[in-house]
Amino acid sequence: MIICTSKMEYPLRTQCQRVHKQVMVNGEKERVSLLFMKALVSRGSVDAVSQQMASHPQYLESFLRTQHYILHMDGPLPLPYRHYIAIMAAARHHCNYLVYLHSAQFLRVGGDPVWLQGLEAAPPRLRLLDHINKVLAHQPWLTACSHIQALLKAGEQCWSLAELVQAVVILAHCHSLCSFVFGCDTDSDPASLSKSPNGTPPTFCPFDAANGNTNVPQTLATPSEHIPRRRSLDSSCDMVCLKEKIQKSQEEREKREERLLQTQALQQTDMEEEEEMICFADPTRFITDPDLCYQEFARREEDHFQVFRVQDYSWEDHGFSLVNRLYSDIGHLLDDRFRSVTTLPSMHSPDLKRAIWNYIHCVLGIRYDDYDYGEVNQLLERDLKLYIKSVACFPDATKTPVCPLSLAPLKPSERIHVNLLIMEARLQAELLYALRAITQYMIA
Template sequence: MTKVHYNVLELKVLSFLCLKERVSLLFMKALVSRGSVDAVSQQMASHPQYLESFLRTQHYILHMDGPLPLPYRHYIAIMAAARHHCNYLVYLHSAQFLRVGGDPLWLQDLEAAPPRLRLLDHINKVLAHQPWLMACSHIQTLLKSGEQCWSLAELVQAVVILAHCHSLCSFVFGSDTDSDFAPLSKSPNGTPPTFCPFDAANGNTNVPQSLATPSEHITRRRSLDSSIDMTCLKERIQKSQEEREKREEQLLQTQTLQQTDMEEEEELICFADPSRFITDPDFCYQEFARREEDHFQVFRVQDYSWEDHGFSLINRLYSDIGHLLDDRFRSVTTLPSLHSPDLKRAIWNYIHCVLGIRYDDYDYGEVNQLLERDLKVYIKAVACFPDATKTSVCPLSWTPVKPSERIHLNLLIMEARLQAELLYTLRAITQYMIA
């Protein structure tokens, strides 16, 4: 009896060590590729099998081969995040936009961007707030706009980035990550212009002491899970910082004027109010209503589904992205959980329902049976209007649940929303192609 108990304990320890090594490896890869471990990855660290899939997809659409130039990709991400006033993602992609050679003037406002990017504004707001309005005419407008027209391959990559960032906004607000990154109206108390709010979370040792020491609440949220090899991470961060300081010193000695320009560009990041990238700010989520008009008809999965239609189309138009997205959808629904598969399915189908998507073979009575009212209110808010209150309160019925389970809930919301936006867009592209 004692031996059996010892073996079970031993297995648990081995499982814990494997989890620890997997998370550490993922974070080390993030440090090598980006020089930092962002707050979103830290939140997802309790589900490393999903985090790996998420990071793989995000890296592919933002950094790997594709029809869109890198500055365009990050600017599209800025446009998407701005629709939900997500300071965290706007700052993050503004910094990356400049690092890949983006024109800092584009960060002044949306009107400063090239006309081709501004053409995406309409489908950006439609997908973010009322995706059921997505129509074949929107695709036709973008593909036949004279000198500013988009190719179909470019448009598909742009839409994937838009949908990815819209849904990521839901996760950011659901996990309360954005609340720590309030806009700065000016550089506070002599803060160097190269400082941006997310630097403190990324191990930037040049951050002023007054800003580098966050409140107890922020410290707790920003701290990594106890299973992470902090010593290894700190050594890597320190090494990266030393290399960056050495490069900066050389740059100061040889290119003073260029350094001045860089400082001015970084200041633009800190001043980048998301509202400057938004047109028609009153356009927002409205209750989906079943009406006679064509554009309000219920989207029936039996007529157009991800498995039978969307996956093959998007994989053909944007090589390999279908496999990466499909892996994300499968990963989030198969994560080990204290909650039953029926509950996870009810959450997924409820999100699709409030976005106008219905499953004919599903009994929606289960939604009311399995999801308490406060949970439904929370899910709908995070999925449809995540920035409405700026702070999403976890439903009371989930308060006793472990943080990893609450994160799993937010991951389900994010992925269900992502799939919904893609389904509406891919159906519109299909209609355009057969018209």
């Protein structure tokens, strides 16, 4: 029996491939829509960072899950502490976007507005974090066992080991997020970015429906001019309903409730104006030793700083198990982020992605004995190396980062992927230094 292959088979195969590709594209779009819907359900807005990451929904989901866990789920630190630590971390890089955002969230979870007047107004326990915050942000190789000991044995203001681990994770998370914010130029206009279209502060952690805030806009595409502009941090739905009831009630009751409503409105306006003014406080209020910044780790033969060798202390063999033991489940969430960003479908080859990752670790003093660093110069053009180093090591100096020529021909999603790699490599580097110091304290 002779089987003839019809010429129609090839167009049909091509059509099937197109249909399969379209199904995958639609699936990714639905995934992004679902993530954004969760953001709308929780806070009524989608923050600028999530919008930037939306071109990589697989990574975005992992990022948001981790962020929600460290900022909102069960943990040793109270919610106001967590957002204040995030403010301290973002302020080190003068990241207005994150400072404003976490200031609003700090107030939303019941934080004391007085603390936002500056670092000196915060409780002594939080001020004790200032030194390790500075070191991790700018020169993480300086992180030492003595810093851990100072925090854990500070008398009445001492930290528990579990509290310190969560604080370190938040610091490293926000430091690295500053790199992404500046790399994507999200911080270029903080005044406009710090509010969503309906006038409320944007959310840093969309997966927050469990906190009781479930006000969903009528439509995602509602033009901003049709949305009543308000300055409150809460929903105005109750006010609208109250006005409708007043109109339907009797005249005497209507007058009485209107007078009460006016009084409450005046008080609420005063409070909101004060909160909004505090939310837009100068980030330098939370900074000490402003001259401390990144310094070249390389060419330090005369110094006592030793290269951090991954063969001696790695994330896979040491950091993961320690952080997961002291702060339940966070190790799995962080590990998923690291794996997700390196396995994203991309035009970048695996060798290029590894070169970016290892180069960032190298400039932060971390070396891999089994890696040929000659590949870095072969795979990364000079302008790209300068860009990566700037975004990773001193993002506060890159408020208008220039896209290197080697990235210019790429799609926006590919450029964002580079910034995601920078962010995650820096996050892991800070965690390695901090967790190694904690390990040294525990075995001392």
